[in-house]
Amino acid sequence: MTYRSLAAVGISILLVSSSLSTAAARTSADEDAAPAKKSNGAKGDDGKWDDDAKASDEPAAGADEESAPKSKPAAKAVAVPVDEAGPPPPAPETTAELGPAPERPPVYGKRSDWFMAPYGYARLDMIEDSTQSFEDGIQPNLIQRAGTYRGDHRRTIITARDSRLGLFVGPPEYRGIRSSSQIEFDFYGLTPTDARRHDTVVFAPLRLRLAYLKLETKVVDVVAGQYYDLFGWNGSFYVGTVGYLGVPAEVYHRNPQLRIEKKLHLGQLDVTVAVAAVRPGERDSGLPEGQAGLKLAYNGWTGASMPGFGRPQLQPLSVGVSGLYRAFEVPVFRAEPGSQALKTYGWGVAAQLLLPIIPVKNLKDRGNALTVIGEYTIGTGIADMYTFMDGGSRFPILPNPSNTTPSPIYQSNVDPGLVTFDRTLLNVKTIDWQAVVGNLQYYLPVDGGRLWIEGTYSRIWSDNIKELTPFASWGGIFTKMEYFDANVGLDITPSVVLGLSFQSVAQTFGDVTTPTPIYGAVPALNAATPGGLSVPGTGGDPISARNNRAQLSFALFF
Amino acid sequence: MTVRSTLASLLASLAALSAGCKQDVLCPSLGACGGGAPVGVNGHTDATWVLAPGHPSCSEDLYVPAVDTRLAMQGGTLTTGMPAPEPAVFDWCVLLVTGPGAGQDIEVAEPRFYYGEGPIGFATLKFGMDGHFSSGITRTGTFILDFPAYCMRAFGAMPGPLDPTDPNSPVVDVCTRLQVPLRQRGVNTGAYQNSVCDANTPELRAQLGLDGAADPNGCLCRFDLDETGGPAGTYVMEPDSTILDFPDSVNSNYPQRTTYCLQGDNLKLTGADGAYLFDQRGLRTLDLVRVCHDNTECASNNCANIDPVKGTGLCQ
Numbered sequence: 025m026t027y028r029s030l031a032a033v034g035i036s037i038l039l040v041s042s043s044l045s046t047a048a049a050r051t052s053a054d055e056d057a058a059p060a061k062k063s064n065g066a067k068g069d070d071g072k073w074d075d076d077a078k079a080s081d082e083p084a085a086g087a088d089e090e091s092a093p094k095s096k097p098a099a100k101a102v103a104v105p106v107d108e109a110g111p112p113p114p115a116p117e118t119t120a121e122l123g124p125a126p127e128r129p130p131v132y133g134k135r136s137d138w139f140m141a142p143y144g145y146a147r148l149d150m151i152e153d154s155t156q157s158f159e160d161g162i163q164p165n166l167i168q169r170a171g172t173y174r175g176d177h178r179r180t181i182i183t184a185r186d187s188r189l190g191l192f193v194g195p196p197e198y199r200g201i202r203s204s205s206q207i208e209f210d211f212y213g214l215t216p217t218d219a220r221r222h223d224t225v226v227f228a229p230l231r232l233r234l235a236y237l238k239l240e241t242k243v244v245d246v247v248a249g250q251y252y253d254l255f256g257w258n259g260s261f262y263v264g265t266v267g268y269l270g271v272p273a274e275v276y277h278r279n280p281q282l283r284i285e286k287k288l289h290l291g292q293l294d295v296t297v298a299v300a301a302v303r304p305g306e307r308d309s310g311l312p313e314g315q316a317g318l319k320l321a322y323n324g325w326t327g328a329s330m331p332g333f334g335r336p337q338l339q340p341l342s343v344g345v346s347g348l349y350r351a352f353e354v355p356v357f358r359a360e361p362g363s364q365a366l367k368t369y370g371w372g373v374a375a376q377l378l379l380p381i382i383p384v385k386n387l388k389d390r391g392n393a394l395t396v397i398g399e400y401t402i403g404t405g406i407a408d409m410y411t412f413m414d415g416g417s418r419f420p421i422l423p424n425p426s427n428t429t430p431s432p433i434y435q436s437n438v439d440p441g442l443v444t445f446d447r448t449l450l451n452v453k454t455i456d457w458q459a460v461v462g463n464l465q466y467y468l469p470v471d472g473g474r475l476w477i478e479g480t481y482s483r484i485w486s487d488n489i490k491e492l493t494p495f496a497s498w499g500g501i502f503t504k505m506e507y508f509d510a511n512v513g514l515d516i517t518p519s520v521v522l523g524l525s526f527q528s529v530a531q532t533f534g535d536v537t538t539p540t541p542i543y544g545a546v547p548a549l550n551a552a553t554p555g556g557l558s559v560p561g562t563g564g565d566p567i568s569a570r571n572n573r574a575q576l577s578f579a580l581f582f
Numbered sequence: 583m584t585v586r587s588t589l590a591s592l593l594a595s596l597a598a599l600s601a602g603c604k605q606d607v608l609c610p611s612l613g614a615c616g617g618g619a620p621v622g623v624n625g626h627t628d629a630t631w632v633l634a635p636g637h638p639s640c641s642e643d644l645y646v647p648a649v650d651t652r653l654a655m656q657g658g659t660l661t662t663g664m665p666a667p668e669p670a671v672f673d674w675c676v677l678l679v680t681g682p683g684a685g686q687d688i689e690v691a692e693p694r695f696y697y698g699e700g701p702i703g704f705a706t707l708k709f710g711m712d713g714h715f716s717s718g719i720t721r722t723g724t725f726i727l728d729f730p731a732y733c734m735r736a737f738g739a740m741p742g743p744l745d746p747t748d749p750n751s752p753v754v755d756v757c758t759r760l761q762v763p764l765r766q767r768g769v770n771t772g773a774y775q776n777s778v779c780d781a782n783t784p785e786l787r788a789q790l791g792l793d794g795a796a797d798p799n800g801c802l803c804r805f806d807l808d809e810t811g812g813p814a815g816t817y818v819m820e821p822d823s824t825i826l827d828f829p830d831s832v833n834s835n836y837p838q839r840t841t842y843c844l845q846g847d848n849l850k851l852t853g854a855d856g857a858y859l860f861d862q863r864g865l866r867t868l869d870l871v872r873v874c875h876d877n878t879e880c881a882s883n884n885c886a887n888i889d890p891v892k893g894t895g896l897c898q
Contacts, residue, residue: 154603154605155604169642169643169644169645170606170607170608170642170643171607171608171609171642171643171644171864171866172642172644175605176604176605176607176856178604416671417671418668418669418670418671419668419670420670420671420672420673420674421650421651421652421670421671421672421673422673423673423674423675423679423733423736423737424651424677424679424691425679425681425690425691425736425737427679427690427691430652431651431652433652433667434670436668440668440669445674447674447730447732447797447800448730448731448732449674449730449732449736450732491794493671494672494673494674494676495696495728496647496648496671496672496673496676496694496696497647497648497671497672499645499646499647499698500645500647500671501671528603533645535643535645535698537643567645569605571605572603572604572605574603
């Protein structure tokens, strides 16, 4: 992307922002004119749309619960930087001679019957890392080892890129079909590989997070678009932490999908069953990925739960199980594979629990609320479900039997870390992973729970990634990763939050320490040397590296 | 609790958290007590130092990736619109290609003698009165090259006579055939000796104490590493217990600082400010003792274990 492209994107943002502002202003005007309709449109009879808001990691529902002072920030949110866009055009005078302001007619019904709500948050993160291993989030990149420059020196990150902007739209009900849509962005869009750090952080291009429509009928609900993955019941069991979601080992992913969902209300018990056809892990497999899940929620036992650094939500005691199944089809491991393909399949199973140990009935008085969240996942070929993780696994370099120059290159058609070729080089194998996550949230009995503490432990490991990696590259993979954090936060106002976090993550690599040699003589072959043979990855102690992070975050939710 | 006090305490906590959480290095400093130039005890002669018995050198556990041969392009040119190869792990065959080579040689492309980080088995340092120094740092160890069956079979290598010129030569497997060129290749480099190749059988793996599954059609080749390097150049004693040395090598003449602690016949060296010693990747510390010919060359007046051939011993 060039600067010209960036400028174009910036202009687009301004135009979209202006549109949103106009729409929001109109919506506000409509709300002023017909507040009752807005209320009906937002919540409906059974509150299903509220469920949608809760399902996201956004604070809209929580902010509503907190009765945030009403304002019209959208009208102010389009302040155009004069130095970048020039002076704004003069506002049209709304006089009687000019008639009504131009307005795009709604697709159907009256504009005032459409519910449109911009939402999001502005956030600042101040981060100090003990190594130079990570970008903003603790993604499962390889941690730099002690003894290297990047492993011995710190990194400071100050960024607002994790701010969010979203729009929730609810058309009027039509012939018994209730529809809604949500579009959400953050500012982690791709930047050119040669972009300066300044530009990456300060320009912060948009990234699409959510873009879906939802149809609710008396029979089933349908979700079509980019939404949280059904695998792991994303959105329902996120841990509470000031750090970035997903934390290492946590299933945290969004995908374009077509989902069919059925929710049964059995008294206090809600039973949700869903299936989805999802963007495949490898598009050239020719098959969509299948996901399915079952969730039980007991509404008679509710607690406070905060998804990430969001706003607490009133969540019922919930249990979820889910699975995925996906296909892989790759060319044979040759530079010129012809038409020959190799197939294999990946699968995953996830189980989650949200248990309010000390329940609360409403969020306004959540003091002393204590909630635990747990997650266990197992699967193979599912590394991408853990937020950019690949464990360091890649396809191997292609042998060069003819000594050609340049060397032959294997043209892979799948993202790294999901599958690779084993030592026979004839079989494609999926990489196994298992993970556990535990999270505890406690809202201190101070002013209705304004002060809160949270802690997380997680661990992920693979039992075959080393076996599927040539020994010369064992130092470039990790076989296990452990993470914990401790967080404290304060609601300065119901919508302004301050959080402090300490996060520590360690990785165990595939290679091991070199055995101690004999000093004073070159050990003869096969001699009984202390520590045995110096085979990379064998005979020594596991090598690990650790990154510690302190993070201070502020956010205003709207 | 006011917002101001809360904010102040959180900022203070952040500063405290970020102050002391670096991961520990494997090789802590051996001290910087100084103690004069590391030359002869009389201050008028050169001094030679070697690794102290039982006091190993210390190197950080670094990972040295094997070179991705595709990135070198081997004379090719990466032009606009030509994507760079995607990152990859190394070749399962460690660059070896076997086939129907000439004579008894089934090695068509030589393997890389990969060993990651070889431990320092020997170290000799000489500090001269004329301001020159020289070093000899030797990495030693026995290492294994694991060649899967694919690498031994896919390109045409077959069992055959060990010596094709001898009609009575026994027919041997590909591992034994590979051993011949591999051993010669290692000898030619001067650093990889005594190569031996055998089939990767469960028995061999058990004998070598290796984990993992056997691969009977593949080969396990072992070699001894004996790789010596180290710079020579000039040095200057600096006042803050630091030796500043200027290597004479065209490959590496970057001035390097070393903190030191000289106590009697013992010299401890640590790379200053996290530097590696003598440009040896990962090498952090050396614990050395003085080499002697007689008692007068030792601060302790005790030159022990004198080698009758070399005529040298170590001060104790």
